[in-house]
Amino acid sequence: MSGVGVFAEEQIELRKTVAQLLAKRADAAALRKTLESGEAFDRGLWDVLCQQVGVAALAIPEEFGGFGATLVEQHLVLEELGAALTPSPMFGSAVLAAQAILATGNAEACERLLPGIAEGSSIAALCWVGPEGHWRSDDVACTAAGNDADGYTVSGTAHYVLDGAHADVLIVAASVEGTDGAIALFEVDPSADGVARRQLPTMDLTRPMSLVEFASAPAVRLTADDATAALEKVRTVAIVALSAEQVGAAERCLQMTVDYSKDRVQFGRAIGSFQALKHRMADLYFLVETARSASYAAVYSLSEGLPTAAADAAVAKAYCSEALLAVTGDSIQLHGGIAITWEHDAHLFFKRAHGSAQLLGQPEEFFKEMETLAGLPA
Incomplete structure (x- = not known):
């Protein structure tokens, strides 16, 4: 790197x-x-x-x-x-x-x-969103009933749960009944009665996701106060972390494409020597490096606790998602017919790009967030 x-x-x-x-x-x-x-x-x-x-x-x-x-x-x-x-x-x-x-x-x-x-001996999974996949701090898939004295139960179906099928502990975001929609975080034992887990078929085979169903499953409340702010913090950290993955994938995919352009010969010369393809790969290189800058700026803001952290995170998620989509799409075209075969790795990067772009919110959602944080009219 x-x-x-x-x-x-x-x-x-x-x-x-x-x-x-x-x-x-x-x-x-x-x-x-x-x-x-x-x-x-x-x-x-x-x-x-x-x-x-x-x-x-x-x-x-x-x-x-x-x-x-x-x-x-x-x-x-x-x-x-x-x-x-x-x-x-x-x-x-x-x-x-x-x-x-x-x-x-x-x-x-x-x-x-x-x-x-x-x-690494224990794997935990966060159960948060419903089928719409909004990943918003005020929108959770599950509900909780009970009180501190008698205990709590959790019900509902969490979608897109990363590592949910093989997790040793489940952390569940749920709205608490009788509290005007207050959200709390709960710990649930995946082996408890009322918990059912199912691995989901995903486009990105490298990112397993699960559907986790709760039917009055016993739960331990972890937060005393409303957890909306806690979820918002988690989301900010997570989208910046995701941007790091996206930058790494984009650079590797571009390098794979450049290497291929040096080896693939057409009309008696390597295709990478053609000016049109040089310009195209130069544009992709620019995308990768500017995405890296956005990602690094976001993690710096987070680690330093800067007031711009939320805005920088939104920029990183939106820009890195779009950059990886562009790089993987062009990579397939520049590889030609070989790139659409199952045996070639290009499709794995392409699927990761599309899966990551949707994870934690689509790029356009973060463009709207940036406008809001900047005080621009909707």
Whole structure:
């Protein structure tokens, strides 16, 4: 990856370590083997990433079993995972669910749940959205009934749950009955009565999602106050993390295309020597680098707690989504007929681009958010 000059030496070494490990253990052949196995991810690789590198522990505070690093270190790891399209619980468990648990402010829950997530021995999943997939902090799929004295139950169906089918703990966002729509976060044991999980068929085979149904399932309330602000924080962190994956995938896909243009000969010369294709790939390079800048600006704003963090995150999600869509679409065209075959990797990047663009909200939703944050009329 380029652009390393803005990072500390330790951060650069972390990225190199992950990149080297993925090159050795998670190349295209290994990826296809995992996809064909029926498993959601390579558990052996995940154990190595967690035990030897500590990827899941990076953004978890030391008092809860993590390394206490910043979101920047996590960002660099996600960029490399995105470049390799590596299926792993990193985004669903170590980002979405872990950040939701941290956002509760519940020290007891953090001490009990986060160490396992940090070491990779436990996988958590955040159950949030309904079939529309809005990923809004004021719109959740489930409802909760009960009270602190007698306990709570959760009902409803959560869609698009990352790592939901194989999670060891479920964190559920639900509106609490009798509280004028107040939202709370709950912990639910996936093996409890009233919980049913089903793996969903997805266009992006590298990103497993599930549907999780709750029928008066026993739940432990984790937040005392309304959790709307907590969910908004989780969403902001998550869209910035997703932009890192998108940048990594875009750069790898572009490099794959450039390499092919040097090898593919037409009319007696490599197609990459034709001026029209040079211009086209130069435009794609510009998209990748500007997307990287947007992504890095967003994670810097978040890690520093800047007032522009929400706006920078919205820019990163919208721009990186559009950039990856453009790069993967042009990559297929520049590869020609070979790119539409199942055997070629171009379709995997193309599907990741479309899946990521929809995840956590479509690009146009974030364009509207940017207008709102900038004070522009709707």
